[in-house]
Amino acid sequence: MENGHRKFPSTPGDIFIMVKSERKDLNFQVAKHAAKALSSIAELIEDIQGYKYLDNRDMIDFVDGTENPIDDERIESVLIGEDDEFKGGSYLIVQRYTDKQGAWDSLSTEHQEKVVGRTKMDDIELDDDTKPAWAHNAKSKVEVDGEEVKMFRQNRPYGNAMEHGTMFVGFSNTPSIIETSLTQMITADENGDYDKLLDFVEAKTGNSYFVPSQSFIEERFDD
Numbered sequence: 001m002e003n004g005h006r007k008f009p010s011t012p013g014d015i016f017i018m019v020k021s022e023r024k025d026l027n028f029q030v031a032k033h034a035a036k037a038l039s040s041i042a043e044l045i046e047d048i049q050g051y052k053y054l055d056n057r058d059m060i061d062f063v064d065g066t067e068n069p070i071d072d073e074r075i076e077s078v079l080i081g082e083d084d085e086f087k088g089g090s091y092l093i094v095q096r097y098t099d100k101q102g103a104w105d106s107l108s109t110e111h112q113e114k115v116v117g118r119t120k121m122d123d124i125e126l127d128d129d130t131k132p133a134w135a136h137n138a139k140s141k142v143e144v145d146g147e148e149v150k151m152f153r154q155n156r157p158y159g160n161a162m163e164h165g166t167m168f169v170g171f172s173n174t175p176s177i178i179e180t181s182l183t184q185m186i187t188a189d190e191n192g193d194y195d196k197l198l199d200f201v202e203a204k205t206g207n208s209y210f211v212p213s214q215s216f217i218e219e220r221f222d223d
């Protein structure tokens with residue numbers, strides 16, 4: 001997707017494996033063995049080691065994931081429904097972003113809060129009078145027939161003092177939810193408003209995947 005100076009590139013990638021635990025050393029071992037096991041059919045092109053940063057903040061220092069659905073609402077938003085041949089699976093969109101740290105740091109905290117749509121220290125949503133139309137949480141929110149439809153984000157900060165950013169990792173029960181969110185974020189509306197977070201982060205990669213359920217895999221690959 002492209003609009004104005006903003007770009008969401010589509011980059012190569014057929015298989016995505018997310019390895020999660022508190023142990024970076026064990027994560028590395030799993031990744032190494034997975035890459036070896038798949039080496040006859042796939043070439044490893046990116047290995048990003050994310051981590052939990054402060055109290056679940058992303059690299060722009062705001063708490064990330066607060067409005068994620070929980071419990072039954074999470075299951076419903078993530079899993080493909082029973083009537084579908086891919087039931088129990090999910091659709092995943094992954095983008096690797098880098099931060100424009102200097103530009104972000106030059107904003108006042110008050111302005112940063114407007115860009116995100118939440119307060120920085122205590123992670124409270126701005127009220128409608130204070131939240132601009134171009135706030136990230138206004139532009140990324142998806143509604144269908146006036147009802148909010150949620151995705152489930154498992155974003156991870158990554159990187160070091162030279163280059164860092166956020167892996168956007170979003171699951172939904174249909175790819176259209178995240179695609180709609182991306183379209184709303186990148187497109188300038190009739191007032192010229194797009195998601196202002198995109199002035200401070202840059203998408204370097206972009207892929208979408210189907211995530212099979214365990215039973216889907218078992219039914220097709222019995223060894």
Ligand code: HEM
Pocket residue numbers: 058059060062063064065066067068095097116118136137138140141142151153166168170178181182201
């Ligand atoms: C560098 C990339 C990104 C960063 C740093 C970021 C950060 C944040 C933060 C701090 C929040 C507020 C807290 C929360 O509710 O989680 C948020 C909310 C949200 N973000 Fe992002 N985000 C990024 C990319 C994206 C992308 C690419 C999408 C969609 C495709 C997205 C969708 C959402 C949604 C749906 C919400 C919740 C809106 C609401 O209901 O309040 N974000 N994000």
